[in-house]
Amino acid sequence: xxxxxxxxxxxxxxxxxxxxxxxxxxxxxxxxxxxxxxxxxxxxxxxxxxxxxxxxxxxxxxxxxxxxxxxxxxxxxxxxxxxxxxxxxxxxxxxxxxxxxxxxxxxxxxxxxxxxxxxxxxxxxxxxxxxxxxxxxxxxxxxxxxxxxxxxxxxxxxxxxxxxxxxxxxxxxxxxxxxxxxxxxxxxxxxxxxxxxxxxxxxxxxxxxxxxxxxxxxxxxxxxxxxxxxxxxxxxxxxxxxxxxxxxxxxxxxxxxxxxxxxxxxxxxxxxxxxxxxxxxxxxxxxxxxxxxxxxxxxxxxxxxxxxxxxxxxxxxxxxxxxxxxxxxxxxxxxxxxxxxxxxxxxxxxxxxxxxxxxxxxxxxxxxxxxxxxxxxxxxxxxxxxxxxxxxxxxxxxxxxxxxxxxxxxxxxxxxxxxxxxxxxxxxxxx
Amino acid sequence: xxxxxxxxxxxxxxxxxxxxxxxxxxxxxxxxxxxxxxxxxxxxxxxxxxxxxxxxxxxxxxxxxxxxxxxxxxxxxxxxxxxxxxxxxxxxxxxxxxxxxxxxxxxxxxxxxxxxxxxxxxxxxxxxxxxxxxxxxxxxxxxxxxxxxxxxxxxxxxxxxxxxxxxxxxxxxxxxxxxxxxxxxxxxxxxxxxxxxxxxxxxxxxxxxxxxxxxxxxxxxxxxxxxxxxxxxxxxxxxxxxxxxxxxxxxxxxxxxxxxxxxxxxxxxxxxxxxxxxxxxxxxxxxxxxxxxxxxxxxxxxxxxxxxxxxxxxxxxxxxxxxxxxxxxxxxxxxxxxxxxxxxxxxxxxxxxxxxxxxxxxxxxxxxxxxxxxxxxxxxxxxxxxxxxxxxxxxxxxxxxxxxxxxxxxxxxxxxxxxxxxxxxxxxxxx
Numbered sequence: 001x002x003x004x005x006x007x008x009x010x011x012x013x014x015x016x017x018x019x020x021x022x023x024x025x026x027x028x029x030x031x032x033x034x035x036x037x038x039x040x041x042x043x044x045x046x047x048x049x050x051x052x053x054x055x056x057x058x059x060x061x062x063x064x065x066x067x068x069x070x071x072x073x074x075x076x077x078x079x080x081x082x083x084x085x086x087x088x089x090x091x092x093x094x095x096x097x098x099x100x101x102x103x104x105x106x107x108x109x110x111x112x113x114x115x116x117x118x119x120x121x122x123x124x125x126x127x128x129x130x131x132x133x134x135x136x137x138x139x140x141x142x143x144x145x146x147x148x149x150x151x152x153x154x155x156x157x158x159x160x161x162x163x164x165x166x167x168x169x170x171x172x173x174x175x176x177x178x179x180x181x182x183x184x185x186x187x188x189x190x191x192x193x194x195x196x197x198x199x200x201x202x203x204x205x206x207x208x209x210x211x212x213x214x215x216x217x218x219x220x221x222x223x224x225x226x227x228x229x230x231x232x233x234x235x236x237x238x239x240x241x242x243x244x245x246x247x248x249x250x251x252x253x254x255x256x257x258x259x260x261x262x263x264x265x266x267x268x269x270x271x272x273x274x275x276x277x278x279x280x281x282x283x284x285x286x287x288x289x290x291x292x293x294x295x296x297x298x299x300x301x302x303x304x305x306x307x308x309x310x311x312x313x314x315x316x317x318x319x320x321x322x323x324x325x326x327x328x329x330x331x332x333x334x335x336x337x338x339x340x341x342x343x344x345x346x347x348x349x350x351x352x353x354x355x356x357x358x359x360x361x362x363x364x365x366x367x368x369x370x371x372x373x374x375x376x377x378x379x380x381x382x383x384x385x386x387x388x389x390x391x392x393x394x395x396x397x398x399x400x401x402x403x404x405x406x407x408x409x410x411x412x413x414x415x416x417x418x419x420x421x422x423x424x425x426x427x428x429x430x431x
Numbered sequence: 432x433x434x435x436x437x438x439x440x441x442x443x444x445x446x447x448x449x450x451x452x453x454x455x456x457x458x459x460x461x462x463x464x465x466x467x468x469x470x471x472x473x474x475x476x477x478x479x480x481x482x483x484x485x486x487x488x489x490x491x492x493x494x495x496x497x498x499x500x501x502x503x504x505x506x507x508x509x510x511x512x513x514x515x516x517x518x519x520x521x522x523x524x525x526x527x528x529x530x531x532x533x534x535x536x537x538x539x540x541x542x543x544x545x546x547x548x549x550x551x552x553x554x555x556x557x558x559x560x561x562x563x564x565x566x567x568x569x570x571x572x573x574x575x576x577x578x579x580x581x582x583x584x585x586x587x588x589x590x591x592x593x594x595x596x597x598x599x600x601x602x603x604x605x606x607x608x609x610x611x612x613x614x615x616x617x618x619x620x621x622x623x624x625x626x627x628x629x630x631x632x633x634x635x636x637x638x639x640x641x642x643x644x645x646x647x648x649x650x651x652x653x654x655x656x657x658x659x660x661x662x663x664x665x666x667x668x669x670x671x672x673x674x675x676x677x678x679x680x681x682x683x684x685x686x687x688x689x690x691x692x693x694x695x696x697x698x699x700x701x702x703x704x705x706x707x708x709x710x711x712x713x714x715x716x717x718x719x720x721x722x723x724x725x726x727x728x729x730x731x732x733x734x735x736x737x738x739x740x741x742x743x744x745x746x747x748x749x750x751x752x753x754x755x756x757x758x759x760x761x762x763x764x765x766x767x768x769x770x771x772x773x774x775x776x777x778x779x780x781x782x783x784x785x786x787x788x789x790x791x792x793x794x795x796x797x798x799x800x801x802x803x804x805x806x807x808x809x810x811x812x813x814x815x816x817x818x819x820x821x822x823x824x825x826x827x828x829x830x831x832x833x834x835x836x837x838x839x840x841x842x843x844x845x846x847x848x849x850x851x852x853x854x855x856x857x858x859x860x861x862x
Binding site: 011012016142229241245 | 440441442443444445446447449450451452453454455456459462463466468572573610657660661671672675676679706710
């Protein structure tokens with residue numbers, strides 16, 4: 001172990017939304033909101049999800065329970081301060097609301113968190129943003145209930161206490177982080193992901209996998225110095241509860257991931273992917289993620305003209321899960337020495353049938369499992385394949401180093417040279 | 432499978448308190464309450480737990496965070512309508528309070544649930560009691576935050592939505608059941624169980640084990656007819672999440688149970704038992720328990736003069752966990768045919784090292800594991816050993832049949848004859 005705290009931490013925390021899971025769950029939200037005492041509800045979504053008809057269907061269900069419901073497609077994919085302010089203004093104009101429902105991916109859920117926060121606590125958005133960008137203000141009261149209805153099996157935003165946003169003027173990605181931002185209820189209805197193209201399932205699935213694998217390998221909570229209660233953070237490092245979720249998520253992925261990509265209409269595989277996403281979210285929402293997620297910020301943020309299958313051809317992008325995946329094999333080769341047993345156990349959970357794996361050098365086993373999977377599901381062959389070269393490494397490293405909130409749970413102390421080596425080795429992942 | 436619903440249930444629900452776990456956690460409650468916006472807090476405990484000094488220590492910690500705290504040892508072991516009314520009256524006299532903390536076993540936690548309910552929702556206790564005894568009234572608003580600090584590793588009351596009580600005039604055990612009764616935060620600090628005598632650890636451990644095993648073998652949620660949202664109950668049958676908690680709880684018990692009974696000062700084993708108790712509570716608090724728990728009500732309730740080691744010599748009692756355990760081997764022999772694989776898997780989780788087990792007839796494997804464990808930890812040898820004989824079987828069956836709320840999650844449809852056979856075969860468990 002690389003850590004030897006003088007007074008090791010003895011306490012860990014675990015928080016999660018209540019959960020309703022299964023086909024049909026999205027039709028019951030009106031009942032759930034009524035039981036919370038809500039009467040006038042804002043449904044937040046984005047234009048793409050609105051086009052599927054699900055947000056309207058959810059609103060119809062809410063009205064059937066005798067509540068008012070307004071739908072606003074006010075979320076921007078990858079929220080910015082400007083997009084959040086616009087969504088807040090739009091909500092304020094149509095308000096007041098005493099409950100919120102987010103139907104969509106991480107962007108819709110995070111937008112709803114910000115709308116709920118600013119409208120309920122009556123402050124200025126930037127005040128709540130993490131210092132040093134904002135003032136890191138904590139909400140002074142409980143927020144109105146927020147129900148999250150994820151339509152992408154991956155983000156975990158339904159389980160987390162953060163809202164991620166780009167501050168446009170400063171060109172930085174930052175967040176708002178407070179335990180009150182966590183949705184009170186997550187409604188996971190696998191029917192809502194059935195229209196997902198194979199490319200989206202592949203990228204979103206790599207996000208699930210890295211949530212599980214990063215929280216499973218995260219720096220253990222006992223390796224930190226003992227915190228005062230006021231110093232506790234939602235991401236407390238790996239612990240017996242986050243381990244449980246991560247392990248089960250990896251087992252579900254081993255069973256369902258390739259099938260779900262190959263055949264999007266396989267209901268069993270879809271259901272298992274939705275469950276894997278939920279479990280991984282419950283785990284990393286408490287333990288944290290680390291190097292691959294930190295690297296993903298600049299990899300997605302500095303995209304030039306890569307246009308992935310399954311996404312809009314009008315926009316250059318590296319989807320979040322793909323951006324996370326591209327440096328994962330090399331990141332886990334580098335973290336291996338922090339806890340070899342855990343890395344080997346993860347490989348076994350993710351690829352239980354592959355006996356020949358264990359002939360590799362131990363450090364290469366988990367990267368090998370990841371690379372095989374990425375080839376099978378059509379991920380690009382490394383950073384070069386999405387448009388980066390050696391000349392971009394310094395920029396990418398600078399962007400990753402800015403994610404200190406994530407790097408704080410890396411199982412090894414991580415510096416610029418480590419990240420540069422991981423980026424360089426990730427240019428091409430297989431021959 | 433014995434069930435073939437016309438329209439199988441597709442949805443399950445999962446709810447849990449937030450959790451803070453580890454040595455030291457009980458000293459941080461003031462901070463947690465302040466973050467919830469509380470200012471004046473009632474600490475509910477019972478006289479026995481009060482004598483350990485922990486409730487006062489918790490109150491001192493709360494005051495150090497600038498809040499007011501009042502301690503009342505108002506909980507009666509095995510709460511009755513009379514004891515709850517007395518606790519409510521005592522709390523009202525010292526109130527108002529805007530948060531509650533329960534320090535103790537299931538009795539203290541359930542008493543605090545009732546006090547919070549009646550004081551916050553401003554109704555009459557009996558109105559809230561389950562029909563037909565009471566009116567089954569639902570609280571009309573969210574309750575004040577309740578923090579549960581269990582001092583007995585077993586009850587799971589920190590995770591459940593029920594308050595169990597005896598109605599004295601009617602001589603029945605019933606409950607109040609509503610999702611709003613669930614504590615918002617469970618603080619599990621293994622230091623608070625360190626004074627537990629071996630006999631208490633053994634009984635409480637059997638309660639944990641049966642929580643895990645009964646929720647793991649409970650009727651699957653998919654075997655019910657599809658419910659309308661208003662028909663959903665907190666105990667929805669076994670499901671992928673309750674399974675996860677039950678499995679891990681059984682693995683922890685396999686590792687730590689015998690050690691914790693043998694050496695109460697083994698901190699590692701105590702910590703693992705506390706974690707096992709928490710996990711089992713999170714599982715059964717959603718899936719439910721069944722036959723052994725239903726049987727435990729009359730076995731404990733009709734006690735004549737059994738006085739177990741480790742408990743007060745002044746009072747005849749069959750401790751709850753012991754009462755649950757006494758019919759467990761025979762109950763699981765009877766439930767075996769509902770899902771043989773699951774029963775064998777449980778035996779493997781509970782006794783992974785015992786290869787010779789698997790030579791038994793499959794139906795006898797899990798009962799054998801349980802009987803061996805019960806002998807090792809000093810459980811009585813069957814119902815005879817706590818004072819019952821064949822002539823008591825009809826009475827015991829009548830008492831168990833009254834627990835329809837629990838029997839509803841039995842993996843096989845259960846009638847009087849089934850219970851009578853289980854009781855009779857449980858008179859003596861080993862030669």
